[in-house]
Amino acid sequence: MVPLLTAEQIRQADAYTIAHEPISSIDLMERAAKAFVNKFVDLYPEPASVLVCCGTGNNGGDGLAIARLLYERGYTDIAVWIVAYSQNKTKDFEVNYQRLLAYPIRSQELQPTDPIPTIAADIVIDALIGSGLNKPLRAPWDSLVKSINQETKIVISVDIPTGMPADGKMNGFEDAIIARDVITFQVPKLSFLFPESGKFLRKFHVVDIGLHQHFTASQDTEFCAITEDDIRSRLKVREAFSHKGTYGHACIVAGSENTMGAALLCAEACLFTGAGLTTVCIPFSGLSALNARLPEVMALERSKLSEVSTGKYKALAIGPGLGTGEEIKGYLSEMLADDLSAAVFDADALNVFAENKNLLALLKEGTILTPHMKEFDRLFGDSDQWWDRVVKARTEAKKRKLIIILKNRYTFIALPDGKIWVNFTGNPAMASGGMGDVLTGVLVGLLAQGYRSEEAAILGVFIHGKAGDLLVKEGMGVIPASLLIKKIPNVIEDFSTIL
Template identity: 50%
Template sequence: MRTLLTSAQMRSADQFTIANKPIASIDLMEKAARAFVQSFLRDEFDTNKSVAIFCGKGNNGGDGLAIAHLLIANGYENIKVYIVDFGKKQSDDFAINLQRIEETRCKKTIINAPADLKNIKADLIIDAILGSGLNKPLSGAFEELVQMINKLNKKVYAVDVPTGFFTEGKLPKDYNGIKAYKTICFQRPKINFFFPESATATEKYEVVDIDLDETFIQKQDSGFYLLEESDIEKLLKPRKLFSHKGTYGHVLIIAGNTNTMGAALLSSMACLHTGAGLTTACIPQSGLIALNTTLPEVMALVRDEYTRIENPKKYQAIAIGPGLGTAPENEKLLESLIMAGQALIIDADALNILGERSDLIDKLAPNSVLTPHMKEFDRLFGEHDHWWDRVERAKEQARRLKIVIVLKNQYTFICLPTGKVLVNPTGNPAMAQGGMGDILTGIIAGFVAQKYAATDAAILACYIHGKAGDGLAHEHFVITASQVATRVSKEIKMLISK
C-alpha cells in the first residue's frame, strides 16, 4: 500500500530527493512540469486553444512558468502567463523560470491587484498560484482574484493542488479557493482528495510520478495509506486440493424482515460468491419461499421473537443487520450475541440498534467489524460536521475498541485497531443503488469464514466489492447490487490468478 503524505512530509520528500538522488531543485521542478504537461496534453491535444496560466511567486508558480515553456515547445502558440505579484517574496526556482520564460515569445502580464485582471478570453486556465501547506481560507487580494477566475467559468487545470485547498485537515464548509476541473498532482494524491468536501475544489485528479525517493516516502507515517491491487493479490489464498465445504467455514447471516427480505438475499448471495463453504440465513418464516426459490444453496434458520442462537461458536462468521429491523426482539438477539463474546460483522439495522444501546458498544468483542455509512456512524458516535472529524473519531474508536470500522463513502475508510486508516480506491458512482451495503457485509462475512483475519477480510471485501462495480461500469450506466454479487467470484479469480 502507498503511504499518503501531509504537505510537510511531501516537502521533506522533495528535500530528501534533492539531497540524495542527487538532483538540483530546478531540475526536479522541470521534471514535475514535464509530467504535468504530458497529462495535460492527453486531455487537451488541440494546440489551437488559448491558455492562461496564473503563477504565484513561489515554487507552485515556478511550476506554472516551466509548464508554459513546455507547452510552447509542444506547439501551443496562444499562451499567456499572469504573474500574481501580491507580495515581495519569490522563490529562487521561480526566478530562474521567470528568466527562461522572458527569453521566449510567451506573453506575460503582472497582476499587482485583482483589478488588473481584465478581458481574459482564454479557452483553458492553469492554476499555479499557491501550492500546498495552507491552513486557513484565502482572504484579501488572493480571495478576490480567485473568485474572479472562478466566475470566468473556464475549464481549470490545477498544478498539484487547487489554490486555497487544504491538503489535509478539516476542510472549511465555505470553500473559497479555485474550483478546478482537474488537478494534476505530483507523486501522491492529497489526503483530502478522498474526502467528500473536496468535490467543491476539483472534479477529478490524476497523479503523475516525478521520481521522488519512494523508499523515503514509504517510511513516513501520516496514518493514511492507499490500497493497491498488489496488496489484494498478496492477501488472497488459492484453494487447495482435498479441501471441502468445511474448509471454507460456515456463515450465519441474520437479516431480512417481512418487507425487507431482499437485504438478506443479497448478503447471502454475496457470501456464496465470496466462497464460504456453508451459508445459513436467519430469516423470518415469511421469507422462506423467497430464499429457497432464489438461493437454494443457502440454508435457513427461521427467526421469530424468541429466537436465540444457542451455539454461536459453531459459525466461523456471524453477520447481523441488513434489513433486520429494530424491533425489541432483534435488539435482544443482538445483545445476546454480543454478550456471548464472539466477533461479529455488524451492519444496517444492527448498527441502528447499537446507536440506541451505547452500553453495548463497549462490550463488542475484539475484531468485530462495523460497516456504517455516514448517518449510521453519527448515530453511533455523535454528530460530525466534517468528514475529517468523522474519520478521526472512527480511527480513535477502532483503536479503543480493538475493532475494524469500515466507514463507507465514494472512497471507503477502513479504520484498523492499530490506528491506521486505509483508503479504498475502487468503486464508482454507478454503484449508487440500494443494496450495495448488504453485498459488502456478505463479502466480509465470507472472507472471515475462510479464516481471514478481520482486518484482511475488510480490506479484501472493500477492494473487491468496488472492483466488481468498476468492471461492470464499463458496460452499464447504473449497476445493481445483484450484479455486483454475482461478479465477486470472477474478480477474486482474476486477482488470484495474476
Template identity: 50%
Template sequence: MLPLLISSQIREADAWTIKNEPISSVDLMERASRAFVGWFINHFPERNERISVYCGTGNNGGDGLAIARMLHQHKYQNISAKAARFSDKSTADFDVNMQRLHDCGLDIITINKGEIPTEDGHIIIDALLGSGLNKPLEGDYKSLVDYLNSLQKTVVAVDVPTGFFADGEVPPDATVLNAELVITFQQAKINFLLPESKNHIACWETVNIGISEEFTRSLNSAYQYVEEKDIRKILKHRKPFSNKGTYGHTLVIAGEARTMGAALLCSSASAYAGAGLTTACIPGNGLTALNSYMPELMAIIRDGDTLPDIDWDKFKSIAFGPGLGTDENALELFAYVLTNYNKPLVIDADGLNLLANNSTLWQALPPGSILTPHMKEFDRLFGTHTNWWARLQTAKQQAAERNIYIILKNDYTITATPDGKLYFNSTSNAAMATGGMGDVLTGILASLLSQGYTAEQACIAGVYIHGKAGDELALPNRMNVVLPGRLAQQLPVTMAKLMA
C-alpha cells in the same frame, strides 16, 4: 499500499529527495513540470488553443512558469503567462523560472495588488498557490479566484487547486478555483478522496516526479491507498482436496417480513464470495423467499419473542443487522449473540442503529469486530461531525480505543484499524449507488472471515473486491446502475481475475 502524505510530509519527502538523490530544487521543479506537460499535451493536443497560465510567486508559481515555457517550446501558439504579484516575496526557484521564461521570448503579464486581468483564454492553468496553503483565501487572491470562477473556463490545476487544502478540515465556505482537472504530483492529496472535494475537483490524475518511494514509506503515514497488487497478495487460492468445511460457515442474522431483501442479498454475497456454507437466520415467513432466491443457502428460523436455537460453535463468522429492525426483539437478539459468541462480528444497518441507541452493547462487542457505517450511521454512533476530516480522526481514534475495524463508506471507502491506520479504497463507481449494496458488502466481509482471513485482510480485500466487481459491471458496459444482486453474482469472476 501507497502512502498518502500530509503537506508537511510532502515537503519532507521533497527535501530528502533533493538531498539524497541528489538533485537541485529547481531541477526537481523542472522534472515535475515536465511530467505535468507530458500529461497535458496528450489530452489537450490542439496547439492553437488559447491557454492562460496563472502563477503565484511561490514554488507552485515556479511550476506554472516552467509549464508555460515548456508548452511554448512544444509549439503551443497562444500561451499567456500571468504572475500575481500580491506580495513582494518570491522563492528562488520562482525567480529562476521567471528568467528562463524571459529568455525563451515569452512575455509575462504582471497582476498587481487590486488588479483583475482581462481573460480571453479557453483553458486556465492554475499555478497560483499549492499544497502548503493552511488558511482560507482572502484579499486579492480571493478576488482573483472569484473572478476566474465566474468565467466558467476549463481549469487545469497544478498539483492542488488554489484555495483547496491538501489535508485538514476544508472550510465549508472556502473560496477555491474550481478545477475540471487536477494533475497532481506523485500521489493524490488526502482531501481529494473526501466528499468535500466534489464541488471543486471534477477529476484528478497523478504524475510520477521521482520522489523516493522508499523514503515515503519510511514516514509510516497513517493514510494508505489500496492498490490491486495489495489485494493479489491477500487473496488465497482454493487448494486441492479441500471441501465445504475448509471455507467456513457464515451465519447471517438479518431480515424482517418487509425487509427480507437485505437478508437475501447479504447471504447470497457470502456464498458468492466463497464461504463453504451460509446459513440465514430469518423469520419463518421469509423461508419461501430464501429457498426461491438461492437454494444453496440454509436457514435458522426465528419467530416472535422466542430466541433461535443456535449452535454457536458451527459458525466461523456472523453478519448481524441488515433489515433486522430495532425493536425490543432485535435488541434482545443482539444481546443474545454478544453473550454467546466471542469471535469478531460484522455489524451493519440496524445492528449499527442498535449499537448507537444502546451504549451497554459496546461493552460486550468482541475485539476485532467490523462496523460498516455510512456517514449518517457513523454520526449516530460517534456524534455529529461537520466535515469528513473530522470523521477520519474520530474513526482512527474509536478503532484504536475499542479494538475494532470501522469501514466508513463513501466513494473511496475508508477502513480504520486498531493500529491507527486509515486505508482508502481505490475501486467503485457511482453506478453502485443503489439500495442493498451495503448488504452485499457485509456478506462479503463475513464470508472472508469464515474462510480464515484476518479482520484486517477481510476489510481491505472485501471493500476492494466489492468495488472492483461494480467497476467490471459498470465501466466496460456503460451501465448507469449496477444492482446489488447482479454484483453479488459477479464476485466469483472478479476474485478469479484477481487471483489469476
C-alpha cells in the same frame, strides 16, 4: 500499501530527494512540470488556447515551466499571468521566469490594485498557490479566485486547487478554485478524499515525480492507500483438494417481513465471495423468496436464533434489513453475551447499538462495523466535517479494538493499530440501494474462509469497489447491487491468480 502523506511530509520528501538523489531543486521542478504536461496532453490532446495563472512561489514556478513545455508540445496559443500579490519570489520561480523569456509566450503581471482581466483562453491552468496554504484566502486572492470561477472555463490545477487546504479541517475554506481536473504530484492530497472537496474538484490524477521511495515509504503516517499488490498478497488460491468445509460456514442474521431484499443480497454476495456454506437466519415469511432465488443457501428460521451463537458457524453477519424493534434489541443483547464467532455488524444492528450504547462494550476484539456517515454519527457522535469524523473513527477503533469501515466515495478502514487504510476502487455508478448489504456479504464470506478481520476488511472493500469498476468499463452508468454481485468472482480470480 502506499503511505498517504501530509503536505509537510511531501515537502520533507522533496528536500530529502534533492539532498540524496541527488538532484537540484530546479531540476526536480522541471521533472514535476514534465509529469504534469504528459498527463495534461493525455487529458486534452487537441491543442487549445491556454492561460497559465502563476503565483510567485514554487507552484507558480511549476506553472511557468508548464507553459514553456506546453509550447514545445504544440500548444502555441499560450498566455501567462504572473500574479504579483506578494513581493516574495522564490529562486526557482525566478529561474523559470528567465527561461520563459526565451519563448514567444505572452505574459502580464498583475499587481494587487490592478483590475482582473477577462479570460479569453479555453483552458486555465491554476498554478497560483500550492499545497502550503494553511488558512483561508484573503483579499486580493479571494477576489481573483472568484473571478476565475465566474469565467466558467475549463480549469486544471497544478497539485491542488488554489485556496484548498491539503489536509486537516476544511471548515472556513470557502473561496477556492473550482477545477475540472487536478494533476497532483506523487500522492493524493488527504483533503481530496473527503466529500467537502467535491465542490472544488471533479477529478484528480496522480503523477509520479520520482520522490525518494525509501523516504516516502518510511514516513510515519496514519493514512495509507490499498494497492493491488496488497490484494494479491492476501488473497488465497483455492487448493486442488479443498472442499466446501475448507471455506467455512457463514451465517447471516438479516431481513424482516418487508425487507427481505437486504437479506437476499447479503447472502448472495457471501455465496459469490466463496464461503463454503451459507445460512441465512430469516423470518418464516421469507423462506419462499430465499428458496426461489438462492437454492444454494440454507435457512434458519428466526425462531431458532439462539443456534447462531452455538459455535456452529465460523463467521456471522448481522443487521441488513433486520429491523430495530424491542425483539431485535433483545436478540442482539443475548447474542453479544455469548462468545460469538468473527462478526460484521451493519445497518439495523448499528442503529440498535446507537440507541443502546452499552452494547458497544460487549463487542469482541476484531469485530467489524460498517457504518455510512449517518450511522457513524449516531454511534459515535455528530461531526460537522469529515476530517473530524475520520479522526474519531481512528480513535474509536483503537480504543475498542474494532475494525470500523466508514463508507465513503473513498472508504476509510480504521484498524485497532491506529492505521487508516483508504480504498480507491468504486465509483458513483454504485450509488444505489443494496450496495451496503452486498459489502456485508462479501465481508462475512471472507471471514468464513478464515481471513483475519483486518484482512477481510481490506480485501472486501477493494473487491466490492473493483467489481463496480469492471461494470463501468463495460458501459454501466448505474449499477444495481444484484448485478455487481455477479462480478465478484471475476475480481477474486483476477487477483488470486499466481503471476
